[in-house]
Amino acid sequence: MPAFGFDxxxxxxxxxxxxxxxxxxxxxxxxxxxxxxxxxxxxxxxRALREADAAALFCGNTLPSDAQPxxxxxxxxxxxxxxxxxxxxxxxxxxxxxxxxxxxxxxxxKGSGRTPFSRGGDGKAAVGPMLREVLIGEAMHxxxxxxxxxxxxxxxxxxxxxxxxxxxxxxxxxAASHLRVGSFQFFxxxxxxxxxxxxxxxxxxxxxxxxxGTPDAPLALLRAVARRQxxxxxxxxxxxxxxxxxxxxxxTISGETIDYGPCAFxxxxxxxxxxxxxxxxxxxxxxxxxxIARWNLARFAEAxxxxxxxxxDEPAVRHAVAQAMEVIDAFPAWYDAELLRxxxxxxxxxxxxxxxxxxxxxxLALLRAxRADFTLAWRALADASQGxxxxxxxxxxxxxxxxxxxxxxxARCARDALPADARAASLRRANPWIIPRNQRxxxxxxxxxxxxxxxxxxxLAALRRPFDENAEFARYAEPAPAEVTACYQTFCGT
Numbered sequence: 001m002p003a004f005g006f007d008x009x010x011x012x013x014x015x016x017x018x019x020x021x022x023x024x025x026x027x028x029x030x031x032x033x034x035x036x037x038x039x040x041x042x043x044x045x046x047r048a049l050r051e052a053d054a055a056a057l058f059c060g061n062t063l064p065s066d067a068q069p070x071x072x073x074x075x076x077x078x079x080x081x082x083x084x085x086x087x088x089x090x091x092x093x094x095x096x097x098x099x100x101x102x103x104x105x106x107x108x109x110k111g112s113g114r115t116p117f118s119r120g121g122d123g124k125a126a127v128g129p130m131l132r133e134v135l136i137g138e139a140m141h142x143x144x145x146x147x148x149x150x151x152x153x154x155x156x157x158x159x160x161x162x163x164x165x166x167x168x169x170x171x172x173x174x175a176a177s178h179l180r181v182g183s184f185q186f187f188x189x190x191x192x193x194x195x196x197x198x199x200x201x202x203x204x205x206x207x208x209x210x211x212x213g214t215p216d217a218p219l220a221l222l223r224a225v226a227r228r229q230x231x232x233x234x235x236x237x238x239x240x241x242x243x244x245x246x247x248x249x250x251x252t253i254s255g256e257t258i259d260y261g262p263c264a265f266x267x268x269x270x271x272x273x274x275x276x277x278x279x280x281x282x283x284x285x286x287x288x289x290x291x292i293a294r295w296n297l298a299r300f301a302e303a304x305x306x307x308x309x310x311x312x313d314e315p316a317v318r319h320a321v322a323q324a325m326e327v328i329d330a331f332p333a334w335y336d337a338e339l340l341r342x343x344x345x346x347x348x349x350x351x352x353x354x355x356x357x358x359x360x361x362x363x364l365a366l367l368r369a370x371r372a373d374f375t376l377a378w379r380a381l382a383d384a385s386q387g388x389x390x391x392x393x394x395x396x397x398x399x400x401x402x403x404x405x406x407x408x409x410x411a412r413c414a415r416d417a418l419p420a421d422a423r424a425a426s427l428r429r430a431n432p433w434i435i436p437r438n439q440r441x442x443x444x445x446x447x448x449x450x451x452x453x454x455x456x457x458x459x460l461a462a463l464r465r466p467f468d469e470n471a472e473f474a475r476y477a478e479p480a481p482a483e484v485t486a487c488y489q490t491f492c493g494t
Contacts, residue, residue, distance in 0.1 A: 002052070004044065004064040004107070006095025010177075011070045013202050016195055017183070018070035023060025023092055024113025024123065026170065028157025031055040032127065032453060033134050035151050038174060042099050042107075042151075058152035059170045060092075060112050067094040071115035075189055076182035076249030077299055079283055084189040086182060086249050087117025090125060093178060104206060106178050107151070110171040126166035127155055128445040129261065131456055133171055135444070136260040139436045139463040145235045146228075147257040148175040167449060176256050179203055181300045182249035188303035200307055203253055216323075218307040223327050226297050227334055228255030233293045234338035238346060240266035240374045240435065242286045244276035244490060251296045262490035265435045267479050269367040269374040275438070277489045294331045301328055345430040346378050347409065348385055348423045350416040359405075359412060366405050370396040373479045375435050382427035385413065386420055432466035434473060438488050439480035 011018050031054050039046040049057065056062045063069070071088040078086075092109045099105050110133075111125025130153045140147040156168040179199075187196040200218050204211045211220045232255050236243065243250070244262035252258050262276035271287025279285075284292060301324040308320035336357075343360040344352065367377050372395045380392035384406065392406075393399035413423065436459075444455040462473035469477075480488070 002048075002064065003066040004095065005097060006064065006066040006068070006107070007098070007104075008068050008070075008095050009104075009202070009206075010072070010093060010096065010106075011068060014195070014198055016073075016192070017186075017199065018072045018093070019116050021069055021071045021092060021115050023063075023069060023109055023170070025061055026059040026154070026156035026158065026168075028155075029055040029059040029061060030155045030157065031058070031152065032155050032169065032448070033131065033150065033153040033456075034058075035134075035138075035149065038149055038151050040100075042097050042105060042174065044097075054152065055154050058172045059154040059156055060109060063094065069094050069109070071117055072178055072183070073117065073186050074180055074182035074249055075185040076180070076247050077185075077296070078247045078249070079279070079281075082185075082189075085117070085186070086119075087186075088115055089118040089121050090115070090123040091173075103176070106173075106175045108173050108175065108178060110173055111156075111168070112170050122160060124156075124158075124160040124168050125171065126160050126162060126449070127153075127169040128166065128449045130169040130171040131445055131448050132441065133173070133260045135441055135456070135460060135463060136263055136436055137257075138460060139466065140239075140241070140257055142464050142466050143235075143239055143432060143435075145239060145241070145257060146232055146255050148173050150174075175252070175258065176254035177203075177206060177252070178258075179206075179253040180249050180258075181251045181253070181296055181303070182247075183253070184300060184303035185248060188306065191306075193306050196303070197307055200304070207254055216308075218304045219320075219323055219327070222297070222301055222304055222324060225253055225255070225300060226327050226331050229293050229297060230331055230334035231255065231338045232257065233290050234335055234342055236289060237286075237339060238342040239432070240269075240286075242266065242273065242275060242284070243289065244279060244284055246284045246289065246292045246296065248296045248299050251293070251300075264438050264488070264490050266374040267438070267485045268371045268482070269364065269377070270371075271368070275488055275490045277491050290332070290335050293335070294328060297331060298328050301325075342430075345426070346381075348381060348413060348418075348427040348430070350418045350423075350426075353412065353415070356412070359408060362405055363409075366396075366402060370398065370401055372396055375432060376477070376479065378431040379428070379433055381409075381431065382424045385424045385427060428469075429467060433469050434462050434466045434476050436463055437476060437478070437480060438490075439484055440476055 036046040069092040073087045075084050076086050094107045096104050114123035134150040137147050137149045151172040151174050154170050158168045159165040160168040208224045211217045242264050250259045264275035274282045274285045309316035377395050383391045444459045448456045462476040
């Protein structure tokens with residue numbers, strides 16, 4: 001197989017942070033999905049890859065000549081409990097590419113078999129969960145939310161055993177990096193300060209090169225990661241996205257969304273909603289995501305503490321803790337600012353006023369009280385801005401309940417120097433018409449698991465154009481019946 005142009009800076013510069021390993025062979029690989037646009041973005045020749053047997057390549061039966069697969073090591077807090085060693089139990093980093101924009105990107109397999117970190121698991125993945133990564137990742141990308149993305153999915157021709165036998169698959173995932181809070185926790189838990197320092201230096205060089213060599217660079221890294229996570233989680237909240245498993249090993253240093261296991265999107269607006277079958281205590285409920293992000297960042301700060309002060313210097317440690325807490329305590333304000341920035345756009349506001357946060361909060365309170373569909377209610381503001389209020393009122397249990405709020409919103413909009421048509425266009429750019437409706441995702445994945453990819457491909461086409469109202473995709477904009485949403489659950493896939 002020709003070379004991809006891989007570099008291997010992670011394995012080269014961070015000894016002890018990975019184990020060289022090879023993917024398990026697949027019996028009868030078949031290409032289910034290939035992302036031509038992403039391949040082009042990476043500087044790869046999509047046509048040549050297809051002609052060179054993409055199925056064999058993207059399941060690991062053959063590899064680019066310069067691939068050097070490694071399983072990455074990391075730790076993590078999972079549902080609040082700390083595991084000092086997790087690692088890639090079913091994933092392999094093949095290498096890193098410099099894309100057409102000069103960005104370093106990881107290329108990794110998921111579902112490629114057991115590794116030294118598998119902890120008794122089979123290291124495999126099923127078709128449904130891997131195609132879910134495609135659907136949600138491409139939807140998030142189209143919505144403008146930082147995300148890992150799928151380059152390919154290949155069916156292995158072999159079953160994997162979950163609650164029942166399922167067809168197996170391997171995902172090829174592209175990420176700005178796979179560095180996580182858990183990557184730092186791994187070395188911190190072992191007291192390996194030299195390795196921790198190398199990891200921090202590597203991370204700064206890769207994601208925040210302007211910080212290299214500056215005083216208090218690890219503290220500045222904490223601040224940069226916290227700001228990225230504030231922006232990311234605010235985007236999640238404004239899109240109605242529920243990650244479902246915000247463990248520290250699933251919080252990226254890059255600020256990308258990673259791991260689309262038990263994720264879901266809101267239908268009716270409810271901050272307490274939980275869809276994940278494994279989140280029995282509601283730790284990662286939709287409305288708790290900002291607080292959990294802060295909690296995870298506090299664990300990141302703890303891991304970085306040995307780089308901020310020597311453990312033998314008690315006054316220096318106290319000072320370092322105080323400095324780190326300043327960052328952690330600043331996170332809610334950074335998050336609120338990012339959330340409000342997005343809400344202003346979703347409300348069609350062209351300027352900033354002090355009362356905008358209250359206007360947005362009262363809008364959400366209205367949606368909650370009326371059990372309104374989150375996505376369509378925001379979208380209906382575009383029609384309302386042009387005098388057509390019926391689409392919004394039809395979403396409410398009491399159509400008159402919006403009167404007072406609409407009057408306030410109209411008065412606020414009137415203070416902006418923005419023509420009505422321009423505001424409506426702005427609202428339609430900020431508020432999607434289509435999201436990955438849970439019912440539609442499950443239907444597509446069930447059919448794909450049975451061998452019919454057409455519903456998956458049709459849904460994917462719609463999700464890639466979330467802001468366009470197209471009659472062809474109208475069924476994907478429709479909310480699920482309330483009785484379906486009430487009993488809906490998502491599953492981890494492992």
